Amino acid sequence: MEKRSMDQQRIILHLDMDSFYASVEMRENPEIKGKPVVIGADPKNGTGRGVVSTCSYEARAFGIRSAMPISQAFVLCPHAVFLPPQFPRYAKASAEVMAILKSHNLPFQQVSIDEAFLDVSTLKSYSEATDLAVRIKNDIRTQLGLTGSIGIAPTKVVAKIASDVNKPDGLTVVSPENLHSFLAPMPVRKIPGVGRKAEAELFEMGIRTIKDLAEYDIQVLIARFGRSAISLQTIISGIDDDIVEERDTVKSVSRETTFLKDTTDEQVIAATIDALVRDVCRNLSDESLRCRTVTIKVRYHGFVTKTKAKTLLHYTDDEKTVRSCSHSLMRDIFDGCPVRLLGIRLSTFEKRDARQMILKL
Ligand SMILES: [Mg+2]
Numbered sequence: 001m002e003k004r005s006m007d008q009q010r011i012i013l014h015l016d017m018d019s020f021y022a023s024v025e026m027r028e029n030p031e032i033k034g035k036p037v038v039i040g041a042d043p044k045n046g047t048g049r050g051v052v053s054t055c056s057y058e059a060r061a062f063g064i065r066s067a068m069p070i071s072q073a074f075v076l077c078p079h080a081v082f083l084p085p086q087f088p089r090y091a092k093a094s095a096e097v098m099a100i101l102k103s104h105n106l107p108f109q110q111v112s113i114d115e116a117f118l119d120v121s122t123l124k125s126y127s128e129a130t131d132l133a134v135r136i137k138n139d140i141r142t143q144l145g146l147t148g149s150i151g152i153a154p155t156k157v158v159a160k161i162a163s164d165v166n167k168p169d170g171l172t173v174v175s176p177e178n179l180h181s182f183l184a185p186m187p188v189r190k191i192p193g194v195g196r197k198a199e200a201e202l203f204e205m206g207i208r209t210i211k212d213l214a215e216y217d218i219q220v221l222i223a224r225f226g227r228s229a230i231s232l233q234t235i236i237s238g239i240d241d242d243i244v245e246e247r248d249t250v251k252s253v254s255r256e257t258t259f260l261k262d263t264t265d266e267q268v269i270a271a272t273i274d275a276l277v278r279d280v281c282r283n284l285s286d287e288s289l290r291c292r293t294v295t296i297k298v299r300y301h302g303f304v305t306k307t308k309a310k311t312l313l314h315y316t317d318d319e320k321t322v323r324s325c326s327h328s329l330m331r332d333i334f335d336g337c338p339v340r341l342l343g344i345r346l347s348t349f350e351k352r353d354a355r356q357m358i359l360k361l
Contacts, residue, residue: 014159017114017148018168022056036080043074119244155240184211256343276344281319290315296329297343
């Protein structure tokens with residue numbers, strides 16, 4: 001793994017809050033502090049449908065994980081505190097955390113509700129950057145009663161990996177001199193964007209660690225994963241020119257279409273919804289976003305307009321999920337009258353670092 005002098009001058013700080021939703025809930029209800037807390041669907045004594053949105057470290061000790069069916073979480077820990085998500089509460093806490101980061105007037109980029117980068121290169125040294133990280137963690141603890149983990153490294157990707165290795169309440173500093181020894185033994189799963197599926201495929205190729213991946217024949221990787229394998233190898237070599245910058249906030253992504261002739265034909269309506277969903281989802285991925293709210297708009301003959309929205313428990317950029325949600329909304333509001341216009345709108349976004357999608361298979 002080679003290093004490049006330009007990258008050694010950059011110092012990037014990544015903050016990731018610890019079990020954010022659960023910690024905010026514990027702050028609001030001190031009596032649940034230290035208990036296994038599961039945020040998500042109502043478990044209904046084990047018969048509930050839906051999934052775990054997030055959970056506290058105490059709940060993780062029972063094997064509970066995000067996106068697990070809530071009924072399974074109930075089996076693993078029936079005495080856990082199960083709470084419905086309160087997104088306005090988390091958004092407010094998020095704004096408080098981000099205000100602390102922004103107060104240092106350094107290049108800032110929020111990447112999700114509880115994650116952000118700061119470019120601290122102007123501090124010149126890793127020890128100065130570490131002092132700042134300690135100060136930020138302290139401010140978050142004393143002013144907000146929450147904890148976060150920080151990674152400091154020469155690039156965004158490595159800073160993100162670093163913030164994850166000592167959770168909760170961690171502070172991990174990877175200086176350019178330590179970059180190689182830090183990354184080499186790391187399991188490939190630690191690379192942002194390498195999920196279970198990509199991990200399994202890499203294992204099959206005999207690639208278990210970042211070192212294995214970095215040393216693998218790039219031509220073979222390209223044949224298997226496409227051109228993105230090149231950026232993957234550069235990123236894990238500590239070469240990454242991705243800069244910290246505030247990206248434009250997109251409030252919503254929408255598409256609508258007016259029929260030439262009002263229609264009640266359910267096949268035409270369904271095919272139109274599919275086409276609209278395809279368009280908005282493409283737009284979503286162009287913007288590197290994931291959404292949580294899907295809204296359908298139907299204008300009937302005579303300009304009577306109805307809309308209906310559904311907010312999902314998880315952020316998604318999955319076309320299939322958006323499509324099935326749109327069809328179910330349509331079933332709810334379609335009254336059989338001739339339709340003049342159909343529209344789909346996606347909102348409530350989470351920014352995602354485009355780099356995170358590199359090995360999404
Ligand atoms: Mg987090």
